[in-house]
Amino acid sequence: QLQLQKSGPGLLKPSETLSLTCSVSGDSFSSNRYDWGWIRQPPGKGLEWMGSIYYSGSVYYNPSLKSRVTISIDTSKNQFSLNLNSVTAADTAVYYCARGGAIGAYFDSWGQGTLLIVSS
Amino acid sequence: QSALTQPPSASGSPGQSVTISCTGTSSDVGAYNYVSWYQQHPGKAPKLIIYEVRKRPSGVPDRFSGSKSGNTASLTVSGLQAEDEAQYYCSAYPGNDNLIFGGGTKLTVL
Numbered sequence: 001q002l003q004l005q006k007s008g009p010g011l012l013k014p015s016e017t018l019s020l021t022c023s024v025s026g027d028s029f030s031s032n033r034y035d036w037g038w039i040r041q042p043p044g045k046g047l048e049w050m051g052s053i054y055y056s057g058s059v060y061y062n063p064s065l066k067s068r069v070t071i072s073i074d075t076s077k078n079q080f081s082l083n084l085n086s087v088t089a090a091d092t093a094v095y096y097c098a099r100g101g102a103i104g105a106y107f108d109s110w111g112q113g114t115l116l117i118v119s120s
Numbered sequence: 121q122s123a124l125t126q127p128p129s130a131s132g133s134p135g136q137s138v139t140i141s142c143t144g145t146s147s148d149v150g151a152y153n154y155v156s157w158y159q160q161h162p163g164k165a166p167k168l169i170i171y172e173v174r175k176r177p178s179g180v181p182d183r184f185s186g187s188k189s190g191n192t193a194s195l196t197v198s199g200l201q202a203e204d205e206a207q208y209y210c211s212a213y214p215g216n217d218n219l220i221f222g223g224g225t226k227l228t229v230l
Contacts, residue, residue, distance in 0.1 A: 039166075046123070047158075047166065047209055049219040060217040096165055104213030106156040108177060110165035 001025045002097050002111035012091075012118045018084040022097030022111055029078045030055055035100040036080045037107060038071060040093040043115075048093075052100055053080055060103050087118045124149065124210055124222035131228040132200045140225045142193040142210030148220060150191040154213035157186060157195045160224075161206045170195060197227070205229040 003023045012018055020038075028034055037052035051061040053071045061069050070083040084091060094115050098107035125143040132138035142149065142157075149155055155173045158166035168177050170186035173193065183198045193212070197204050210222040 046224045047211075047221040049211075049221065052219075063216075063218065098165075101171065103217045104152075104215075104219045105154050106168055106171035106211070107158075107166075108168045108171070110167070113165050 002099065002109060004095070004097050004111040004114050010114065010116055012087050012116060013120055014088050014118060015086055016118075018082070018087050018091065018095075018116055018118075020082045020095055020097070020114065020116075021079050022081070024078045024080070024099070028099065030075070032056055033101075035060075035103055036073065037098050037100045038069075038082045039096045039098055039107065040091075041096070041113075042090075042093040050082065050084075052103055089118050092116065092118045123220055124212055126208075126210060126222040126225045128223070129226045129228065131230055132197075133230045134200050134202065136200050137196060137198045138200060138227065139194050139196045140208055140210075140227065142195070142212070142222050144191050144193070144212050144214075144220075146191055148191075148212040148214035149188065149193050151215065152213045153188070155186065155188055155193040156211045157184075158209045158211070159204075159206045160209065166209060200229050202229050 005021045035052040038050040051071045053059040073080040094113045096113045097111040099109040100107045153173045157170035160166040169180050173188045174186040185196045208225045
């Protein structure tokens, strides 16, 4: 089960940094069979994969976001995190964390999602 | 990497079958058997219904089936039910440790 937590308000100003943490319950977190990913969905639009990380710490990013995204993992807390810097209005979206079956394969368990709005 | 192409809408009457297409290229859909489909109801997180082109996760009804031909993947929903009305997204692996989604198809049960 994945539980998404916001670090800070759901409203950000342009140029600020978005930070989210996903807590994972269950034994699968420590398995390198799975990756742990972030996917976002602008209001009324489709899904966009942002990046994923393995328990080992190997991390992979969407090339279109790579310069602004950092994904990290805290194995002691069963958590993984997303930081997106220099946000603009285009980053307004529902952000989901999810468990993947390998990079590019599928996501079979999703967190509840959280809406982050970027506005001045 | 471009998004996969899905029709914006599809519809069918209860009991009928409907097929939703997902068109990519020889570098993504056509290259790997890593095509997945997700169902999303309004205000909810997406739910995986098909992975690796045609496999169904436990608990997904066998009314949902997937296939692939060349650069186009398809999701077929047979015996349409009212609860199948939702947004459907495909995804595919385009190589280079990346993942792309389709733009989504709104399925309406008439």
